[in-house]
Amino acid sequence: MSENGVIELHNVTVAFNNLKVLDGINFSLGTGEFCYVIGRTGAGKSSFLKLLYSDIQPDEGIIRVADYEVSTISDRQVPFLRRRIGIVFQDFQLLPDRSVFENVAFALRVTGQKKRFIKNRVLEVLGLVGLSHKRNAMPNDLSGGEQQRVVIARALANEPRLLLADEPTGNLDPAASSSIMELLKQINNRGMAVLMVTHDYDMVRRHPFRTVQIKEGKLNEINVL
Secondary structure, three states: OOOOEEEEEEEEEEEEOOEEEEEEEEEEEEOOOEEEEEOOOOOOHHHHHHHHOOOOOOOEEEEEEOOEEHHHOOOOOHHHHHHOEEEEOOOOOOOOOOOHHHHHHHHHHOOOOOHHHHHHHHHHHHHHOOOHHHOOOOHHHOOHHHHHHHHHHHHHOOOOOEEEEEOOOOOOOHHHHHHHHHHHHHHHHOOOEEEEEOOOHHHHHHOOOEEEEEEOOEEEEOOOO
């Protein structure tokens, strides 16, 4: 991997039932870069993301993410790879029976961190996303935008090198979507690489960054302005 790269894909192919979803794609993302991934439903966006955190393996090609050779990674190394990647899902996936604090703390407890460190780090990331005052609230007491902020805080808890955002505004109203985009931009401005999958072309136009499109198995840079 190049010195400033967090993602590199070389000639990567993924096929399901002999149908190539991704066909010989090449892609790189540098430290501190923000990039959108767009494409129609079924184009391969989810498969692209799953490759990066080793949920699926390529049929061909080389993948490197955060200094891990993902295309040949062992099962034992996968949890360590995922600690270097923060993942934000569209449907939140918060634990409904745990408070905001406990939802974020969970991401640190599974890595064996000490109690004092966990408390300090959780309060730090909740402050970053503007939810310190909601730390004792339950997920069902929050708005959709606030729940997504908790998800982002949880994704940042282990200080990852890369943030993957899978349709992070897909279930939000326009005002909440805009707020989440501003937060992602702030995180990016602090030096973290952000890769965001979206189908919202208007959002891409309002907040322009580098954009790649997956279409007919190929990945190409495009200009949506």
